[in-house]
Amino acid sequence: MPKSTRVTKSKLPHPDLERVLVTEAAIKSRLKILGREISKAYGDQEITVIAIINGAVFFSADLLRQISSPVRFDCIRVSSYRNSTTPMGPPRLLDTLLLDLENRHVLLIDDILDTGRTLSVVIEEIRKRKPASVKTCVLLDKKVRRDVQIESDFVGFVIPDRFVVGYGLDFAERYRNISCIGVLKPDLQNPPEWA
Numbered sequence: 665m666p667k668s669t670r671v672t673k674s675k676l677p678h679p680d681l682e683r684v685l686v687t688e689a690a691i692k693s694r695l696k697i698l699g700r701e702i703s704k705a706y707g708d709q710e711i712t713v714i715a716i717i718n719g720a721v722f723f724s725a726d727l728l729r730q731i732s733s734p735v736r737f738d739c740i741r742v743s744s745y746r747n748s749t750t751p752m753g754p755p756r757l758l759d760t761l762l763l764d765l766e767n768r769h770v771l772l773i774d775d776i777l778d779t780g781r782t783l784s785v786v787i788e789e790i791r792k793r794k795p796a797s798v799k800t801c802v803l804l805d806k807k808v809r810r811d812v813q814i815e816s817d818f819v820g821f822v823i824p825d826r827f828v829v830g831y832g833l834d835f836a837e838r839y840r841n842i843s844c845i846g847v848l849k850p851d852l853q854n855p856p857e858w859a
């Protein structure tokens with residue numbers, strides 16, 4: 665094995681990753697900039713942040729601490745991918761929002777914008793509650809996979825069409841605690857023992 669290959673492999677933070685796409689350091693510095701952008705957009709206006717769990721938990725927790733505007737925080741659970749890397753029908757809201765949204769500035773946060781179905785379903789639900797505004801923020805954007813015409817107002821990184829895990833993103837609820845974002849090895853994307 666050539667020396668350069670050995671060095672790269674030893675740096676992988678998890679053996680199930682094919683490669684690292686976004687390092688922990690890159691995430692940290694991007695979040696500072698995103699936090700500044702969001703704080704500038706809202707100023708002193710209070711933001712009602714809604715995070716889509718479980719994926720957006722890690723990202724939201726770190727991002728919110730980079731935002732200087734006043735913030736209210738709630739989460740919503742949406743069903744989508746389950747154990748597969750392909751969608752299993754339309755996303756469904758699995759619980760209701762507890763915060764009032766009428767005349768509020770809502771910022772919806774998700775880990776990744778892929779086909780766009782999840783964000784559009786949640787935005788539709790939020791709009792029913794007559795907020796003053798609705799904006800979205802995603803850590804990752806797979807632009808080429810869109811089924812629904814939707815763009816996010818704030819984006820961490822645009823990434824290629826690869827299945828990624830880490831920093832909140834999962835496969836079958838695993839790998840969320842990897843601190844970088846990496847491409848999952850293709851042969852691990854649907855092991856029968858995980859079904």
Ligand code: IMP
Nearest residue numbers: 719777778779780781782827828833834
């Ligand atoms: P969308 O509804 O297709 O835009 O997908 C959004 C949801 O799909 C995200 O909240 C993720 O849970 C999941 N997802 C999409 N792509 C990936 C990926 O590469 N890794 C892990 N989860 C993903």
Ligand code: MG
Nearest residue numbers: 719745833834
């Ligand atoms: Mg997921």
